[in-house]
Amino acid sequence: xxxxxxxxxxxxxLSMIGALVVIAVLxxxxxxxxxxxxxxxxxxxxIVRTEAADGQHVVHYKVHNDGSRTAEQVHVVGELVKDGxxxxxxxSTIAYVPMGSSRTGVLVFARSPAGAQLEVRxxxxxxx
Amino acid sequence: VSxxxxxxxxxxxxxxxxxxxxxxxxxxxxxxxxxHELFLMAAGAVVFASNIAPTEEIIVLAGAVTAAQAFLLVVxxxxxxxxxxxxxxxxxxxxxxxxxxxxxxxxxxxxxIALALSAFLLWSFGRYDGTSSYFALIEAxxxxxxxxxxxAAARLIL
Numbered sequence: 001x002x003x004x005x006x007x008x009x010x011x012x013x014l015s016m017i018g019a020l021v022v023i024a025v026l027x028x029x030x031x032x033x034x035x036x037x038x039x040x041x042x043x044x045x046x047i048v049r050t051e052a053a054d055g056q057h058v059v060h061y062k063v064h065n066d067g068s069r070t071a072e073q074v075h076v077v078g079e080l081v082k083d084g085x086x087x088x089x090x091x092s093t094i095a096y097v098p099m100g101s102s103r104t105g106v107l108v109f110a111r112s113p114a115g116a117q118l119e120v121r122x123x124x125x126x127x128x
Numbered sequence: 129v130s131x132x133x134x135x136x137x138x139x140x141x142x143x144x145x146x147x148x149x150x151x152x153x154x155x156x157x158x159x160x161x162x163x164h165e166l167f168l169m170a171a172g173a174v175v176f177a178s179n180i181a182p183t184e185e186i187i188v189l190a191g192a193v194t195a196a197q198a199f200l201l202v203v204x205x206x207x208x209x210x211x212x213x214x215x216x217x218x219x220x221x222x223x224x225x226x227x228x229x230x231x232x233x234x235x236x237x238x239x240x241i242a243l244a245l246s247a248f249l250l251w252s253f254g255r256y257d258g259t260s261s262y263f264a265l266i267e268a269x270x271x272x273x274x275x276x277x278x279x280a281a282a283r284l285i286l
Contacts, residue, residue, distance in 0.1 A: 011162055011233045018236035021243075025202055025269075032195035032262070070191030070263075096187050100260030128192040 041071035043097065043122035048104065050113055057109040061120045065097040071125035072096055078107040082116040097125075138178050141171050145285070165283060166237060172282020173242040174249070177275035181249040190267040198269050205242075205269075205276045210235040212280035234283070239272065242279045246271035 048060040059078055065071055074094040080087040090107045097103045107120070180186065193201065214230055247268040250256060256264050 014166070014237040015232040018238075018240045019232060021240045022202070022206070022236055025243075026199060028265075029195050029199040029202065029269075033199060036195055070187075072191070095184070096191060098187065098191055098259055098263040101263055102258040104258070128188060 036068065039067045039069070040127065041065050041069050041097070041099070041125055042067035043071055043074060043125065045076055045120045045122045047118060047120050050118070052112070057112050059107045059109060059113065059118065059120070060104060061107060062102050062104050063094060063097050063122050064102045065099055068099050070096060070098045070128055071122075072128055073124075073126045074103075074122055075124040076105060076107070076120060077123050078109070078118065078120045080109060080111055080113055080116045080118055087111055087116055091123075134178075138175055141175050144171065145175070145282075162233075165234065166241060168282045169234075169238040169279035170241050170245060172278040172280070172285075173245045173275040174278075175282070176278025177242070177246050177249050177271050180274055181246070181255065181271055182253045186250065186255065186267050186270055189270045190263060193266055193270065198266055201269050201273060205273045206231075206235060206239050208273075209239055209242075209276045209280045212277060213283055238279050238283070239276050242275035243268055243272040246275045 043063055043065055045061055045063045048062050050057065050059050052058070061076065061078065063074055063076060072095065074097050075091060076094065077089060077091045079089050088109055088111050090109055092105050092107055094103050094105055210231060213234065247264070250264070250267055250271060255267060259267075
C-alpha cells in the first residue's frame with residue numbers, strides 16, 4: 001500500500017482529535033489521582049415509594065454512595081416500628097454500589113407500613 | 129427478541145471475520161484505505177467488547193481501580209495496541225515510515241474509537257444507569273483494554 005491511497009488531511013484531522021482525547025483523558029486521570037481523598041463508601045438509603053400489591057406491601061428504596069470507593073454486598077434492612085416496637089424486619093442485598101452512584105431495590109413487607117414508622121438503612125458492606 | 133438482537137451483534141461481525149479469513153476474493157482485494165482500516169478496528173473492538181460489556185467483572189474491576197491505576201491502564205492499552213500492530217511479525221502488518229507517525233495516525237485514533245465504543249456498549253447494556261460520570265469513565269477505560277486489543281487484532285487479520 002502506498003501513502004498516495006490515503007487521505008492525508010483526514011489522517012491529520014483524526015490524529016489531532018485522537019491525540020487531544022488521549023491527552024485530555026490522561027490529564028484528567030492524573031488530576032484525579034492527585035486529588036484522590038481515599039474516603040471509603042458513604043452510604044445513605046432512602047425510600048422512593050410504597051405500594052400495595054397482592055396483599056403485600058412493596059417498598060422501593062434507593063441507596064446512594066457519596067464516598068470515593070465502591071461498596072460491595074451492601075446489606076439493606078427495612079424495619080416497621082410502632083410505639084418503639086419492631087413489628088417486622090425485612091432485608092435485601094445489593095451486589096455493587098459504585099462511587100457517586102445510586103442503586104435501587106425492593107423490600108416486601110407482609111404488614112402495612114401505614115400507621116407505623118418505616119425505616120430503611122444500609123447496615124453493612126464490603127470493600128473490593 | 130431483544131436478547132436475539134444483542135446476540136446477533138457479535139455473531140454478525142464474527143461472520144464477517146470468517147468471510148475475510150476464508151473468502152475466495154482475498155487475492156484481488158484493493159489496497160485498504162485509511163477510513164477502511166479505522167472501520168476494521170471499530171469492528172474488532174465491538175467483537176471483543178460486546179462479549180465483556182454485559183458481565184459483572186467490569187464493575188468489579190472498575191471499583192477496585194484507582195485513578196493512578198486507570199492512568200497506567202490507558203498507557204498500557206495504547207502500548208499493547210501499538211506493539212500488537214507493529215511490533216509483531218504478523219502478515220497484515222504494515223511497514224511504517226516512522227514510529228511516531230504510526231502512533232498518531234493509527235494507534236491513537238484506534239484507541240479513541242475503542243474507548244468510545246466501549247462507553248457506548250456499556251451504556252446500551254444499562255451499565256450507566258444511576259452511575260456517576262467518573263465511575264462511568266473508569267468502566268469505559270477498563271473495557272477499552274480488551275476492546276483496543278480487539279481493534280489491533282482486527283487490523284492485522286482482516
